[in-house]
Amino acid sequence: MTTQPPSPDGDDAATAAQTTAAPVDDAPSGPRRRVVVAEDEAIIRLDVVETLTEAGFDVVGEAGDGESAVRLVEEQTPDLVVMDVKMPVLDGISAAERIGRAGRTAVVLLTAFSQKELVDRARDAGAMAYVVKPFTAADLLPAVEIALSRHTELRALEDEVADLSERFETRKRVERAKGLLMQQMGLSEPEAFRWIQKTSMDRRLTMREVADVVLEQVGGKG
Incomplete structure (x- = not known):
């Protein structure tokens, strides 16, 4: 038996579920997403650049240290930066903190x-995902998509909630609601967030209000 996501109005749940349960193609239909790659080991950097280019990304800059990575991000304003944790001049976590303050670029960290x-430090610095070396394209690309998706979510929450503490609480509730929708509906993380976002727009509710309904109606079933 398939569980449908709850409807905040108590009706049309099936319609909303059918709208979002369909397969979603996460590949961008517009311009290629722009990336900066920062890694002090040239061979690994070349491998990352090649992997991202083959996957359809536009690598707009390469750096061999954290300070250069920050400068490139400021100059190029890419969608994403993929960088190593351990780099000369400025380490990747410190660079991620500086990049994160601008709030325009998703961060993926590479670490041995x-x-x-270390994971907690990376998260606190603003990294949306991390990849453990050695890695393959099958490890890197999903992490990149997760980071971009989470960054999009964060920007959406920032637009909706101005107060920082309120935003943090909203993000926690949305994360929990996403987890329930993923578990009950078999949705991916981006699909679950899109369902919450679409429902909030359709019902003229905040995403926090939609998340609270999911937590009450789906979470309460356990």
């Missing part, structure tokens, strides 16, 4: 380690 402390 996966300790919880």
